[in-house]
Amino acid sequence: MSKITIKDVAREAGVSISTVSNALNNAKLVNEETRKRILDVVDRLNYTPNLNGKLLKAGKSKMLGLFTSTVSGPYFYTLVEAMFRECERNGYALNVFATRDKKVIMSNILGKNLDGVFVFEGYRIGTQEIELIENENIKVTFLDRKIASKNISSVIFDSYKAGFDAVKYLVNLGHRKIYFILGAPDAYDSAERLRGYKAGLEECGIAFKEEYVIEGMFEEQFTYNSISTFIRFRDLEMPDAFIAGNDISAIGCIKALRDKGFSVPEDVSVMGFDDVVVAEYFQPPLTTVRNPIARQGMLGVEVMLKMIEEEKHGQAEVLEGNLVVRGSCTMNKRAH
Amino acid sequence: MSKITIKDVAREAGVSISTVSNALNNAKLVNEETRKRILDVVDRLNYTPNLNGKLLKAGKSKMLGLFTSTVSGPYFYTLVEAMFRECERNGYALNVFATRDKKVIMSNILGKNLDGVFVFEGYRIGTQEIELIENENIKVTFLDRKIASKNISSVIFDSYKAGFDAVKYLVNLGHRKIYFILGAPDAYDSAERLRGYKAGLEECGIAFKEEYVIEGMFEEQFTYNSISTFIRFRDLEMPDAFIAGNDISAIGCIKALRDKGFSVPEDVSVMGFDDVVVAEYFQPPLTTVRNPIARQGMLGVEVMLKMIEEEKHGQAEVLEGNLVVRGSCTMNKRAH
DNA sequence: AGAGAAAATAAAAACGTTTTTATAAAATTT
DNA sequence: AAATTTTATAAAAACGTTTTTATTTTCTCT
Numbered sequence: 001m002s003k004i005t006i007k008d009v010a011r012e013a014g015v016s017i018s019t020v021s022n023a024l025n026n027a028k029l030v031n032e033e034t035r036k037r038i039l040d041v042v043d044r045l046n047y048t049p050n051l052n053g054k055l056l057k058a059g060k061s062k063m064l065g066l067f068t069s070t071v072s073g074p075y076f077y078t079l080v081e082a083m084f085r086e087c088e089r090n091g092y093a094l095n096v097f098a099t100r101d102k103k104v105i106m107s108n109i110l111g112k113n114l115d116g117v118f119v120f121e122g123y124r125i126g127t128q129e130i131e132l133i134e135n136e137n138i139k140v141t142f143l144d145r146k147i148a149s150k151n152i153s154s155v156i157f158d159s160y161k162a163g164f165d166a167v168k169y170l171v172n173l174g175h176r177k178i179y180f181i182l183g184a185p186d187a188y189d190s191a192e193r194l195r196g197y198k199a200g201l202e203e204c205g206i207a208f209k210e211e212y213v214i215e216g217m218f219e220e221q222f223t224y225n226s227i228s229t230f231i232r233f234r235d236l237e238m239p240d241a242f243i244a245g246n247d248i249s250a251i252g253c254i255k256a257l258r259d260k261g262f263s264v265p266e267d268v269s270v271m272g273f274d275d276v277v278v279a280e281y282f283q284p285p286l287t288t289v290r291n292p293i294a295r296q297g298m299l300g301v302e303v304m305l306k307m308i309e310e311e312k313h314g315q316a317e318v319l320e321g322n323l324v325v326r327g328s329c330t331m332n333k334r335a336h
Numbered sequence: 337m338s339k340i341t342i343k344d345v346a347r348e349a350g351v352s353i354s355t356v357s358n359a360l361n362n363a364k365l366v367n368e369e370t371r372k373r374i375l376d377v378v379d380r381l382n383y384t385p386n387l388n389g390k391l392l393k394a395g396k397s398k399m400l401g402l403f404t405s406t407v408s409g410p411y412f413y414t415l416v417e418a419m420f421r422e423c424e425r426n427g428y429a430l431n432v433f434a435t436r437d438k439k440v441i442m443s444n445i446l447g448k449n450l451d452g453v454f455v456f457e458g459y460r461i462g463t464q465e466i467e468l469i470e471n472e473n474i475k476v477t478f479l480d481r482k483i484a485s486k487n488i489s490s491v492i493f494d495s496y497k498a499g500f501d502a503v504k505y506l507v508n509l510g511h512r513k514i515y516f517i518l519g520a521p522d523a524y525d526s527a528e529r530l531r532g533y534k535a536g537l538e539e540c541g542i543a544f545k546e547e548y549v550i551e552g553m554f555e556e557q558f559t560y561n562s563i564s565t566f567i568r569f570r571d572l573e574m575p576d577a578f579i580a581g582n583d584i585s586a587i588g589c590i591k592a593l594r595d596k597g598f599s600v601p602e603d604v605s606v607m608g609f610d611d612v613v614v615a616e617y618f619q620p621p622l623t624t625v626r627n628p629i630a631r632q633g634m635l636g637v638e639v640m641l642k643m644i645e646e647e648k649h650g651q652a653e654v655l656e657g658n659l660v661v662r663g664s665c666t667m668n669k670r671a672h
Numbered sequence: 673a674g675a676g677a678a679a680a681t682a683a684a685a686a687c688g689t690t691t692t693t694a695t696a697a698a699a700t701t702t
Numbered sequence: 703a704a705a706t707t708t709t710a711t712a713a714a715a716a717c718g719t720t721t722t723t724a725t726t727t728t729c730t731c732t
Contacts, residue, residue, distance in 0.1 A: 053688030
């Protein structure tokens with residue numbers, strides 16, 4: 001009923017609060033006999049130290065925060081599971097804060113009960129906020145952009161290369177009219193994949209065409225609508241292949257094509273990115289570029305701990321993905 | 337670099353710390369002019385109140401904790417996404433703690449910087465721990481068992497009915513030799529589904545047979561192995577249908593059957609539970625019992641907030657699922 | 673103009689710890 | 703046996719807030 005504090009323990013054990021504290025944290029400083037007596041009382045009263053009191057004094061919390069605007073989707077949970085495991089292994093707790101409210105985010109980051117903070121895609125923390133964090137000497141690791149400074153690290157994927165590889169793979173299969181479906185407008189990955197797509201085309205001697213780029217928003221339904229509309233009103237020839245912004249978008253694209261009477265991959269090839277779980281179960285199974293998501297999570301906390309515990313300068317890590325060939329792409333039968 | 341506290345603000349603004357505090361929290365108590373001056377300084381120094389100091393004083397944190405042993409799987413993220421949204425809507429933050437370490441769990445629960453705690457399936461918090469929590473006047477909502485008391489609520493699914501309904505559906509399709517694949521041994525849902533399965537059989541006048549129950553652990557690979565072995569060594573007739581502990585297990589079962597040369601649903605029908613995302617994408621699409629997972633999450637925080645804010649007695653809520661008919665079950669062609 | 677009320681500000685106490693410093697008792701050295 | 707060190711315990715300060723109480727200033731009323 002009542003909250004018991006260190007004071008209650010002290011009184012009950014007939015001893016001062018400092019002795020109780022020491023009995024709990026610095027065994028060597030207190031006589032074995034009294035220590036036992038105190039521990040007995042602690043047990044009997046079920047005393048648990050108040051974390052706020054503790055943290056207020058300590059300044060360190062052994063807690064890391066993960067700020068994100070969404071917790072759904074296979075990408076997120078693969079990432080966060082890896083992070084949880086790695087934190088636990090190092091004696092840290094991971095707190096997930098799901099909010100888009102910049103105020104909440106900043107008050108928690110700067111509120112100093114977190115030793116470090118991960119920022120995952122979604123909301124935008126701008127240069128102004130980053131500067132603030134930097135000045136407060138708080139460690140931050142970004143999982144959605146490439147950046148590094150004294151207190152800031154990042155771990156991201158080489159989405160440029162992924163886009164590049166995707167194009168080359170499709171061209172090798174004999175495709176020429178390769179479309180690109182964009183992701184969220186402010187997403188780093190989307191922009192990089194597009195950049196790689198352009199570079200890949202150039203490498204293969206194919207001219208980039210603005211008309212071949214379609215909106216997709218990383219969303220299934222959005223892409224479905226985009227592609228349906230495109231098919232219906234196009235005055236261009238049918239594409240040979242689509243490179244979707246991610247797997248979810250690829251699924252939307254395939255469903256739209258199918259509903260318009262095209263079969264994948266016989267008529268059109270479709271690729272995705274990420275290799276989310278459904279990619280394998282979807283019909284046809286998705287050809288995609290797999291990003292080592294769990295590795296990103298593990299490396300993220302590794303890099304964070306380096307800053308916190310070894311006081312190292314922040315670093316920017318870039319991870320490469322690899323092509324996973326399944327059934328959604330095939331040779332171009334309409335030879336050029 | 338340096339951490340600025342309310343003291344720094346006070347000094348800089350030429351005012352006492354109480355005035356700063358009031359300027360920030362109790363606008364009416366301080367002259368508009370000085371308040372502006374203080375806010376200016378706050379802005380200039382980028383002062384953010386230390387949360388530990390704040391919480392230590394307040395006793396309340398507006399934070400809820402979610403304790404779980406795993407964060408993977410579609411069930412979890414659907415649940416937790418709904419919880420995040422509902423918490424945010426009510427001005428609470430949700431902290432996810434992923435650990436199996438009972439000590440960590442209890443120290444956080446009893447450490448009093450959480451206003452309430454959700455317990456999700458995985459590790460076992462026994463009656464002893466529950467009693468402790470109860471005595472400390474901490475609000476707990478269980479998402480993995482049915483229980484209610486002054487400070488404890490719960491929101492679970494009616495897995496008994498789900499098991500019962502599954503059997504009746506299959507019997508209506510003409511199946512008689514219906515097997516049941518168990519989930520994790522200590523899982524409430526698994527036990528309840530089994531109980532419903534038995535009751536359903538009885539209702540239909542079919543005798544329950546111990547040999548028709550197979551281990552599955554809620555895991556794809558485990559079930560795959562179980563079923564493969566069963567098929568290989570069985571001295572019984574082929575089953576008409578399988579009721580798997582959940583969708584994941586159903587998928588393992590189907591894969592095993594397929595690899596042994598049986599097709600689903602033509603030769604054998606297979607059902608799952610949960611209706612996870614892949615259930616829809618899998619080939620054949622899974623017939624399953626859908627649990628309103630998001631609803632569980634929302635109701636969970638609702639019930640929690642009732643205890644915290646309205647000081648209501650805890651309550652036990654039970655949610656019903658509904659049958660989702662897809663392609664993994666069909667009429668029994670081998671008539672009896 | 674002086675008393676009383678209201679408004680604005682400051683000082684002090686409190687939240688529950690840990691840590692530093694002080695004191696007392698016991699053990700060791702000279 | 704006195705002086706010194708070691709060991710054990712206690713007291714006090716500190717962490718950064720908010721809240722309660724106290725003080726000062728300003729305003730209102732007779």
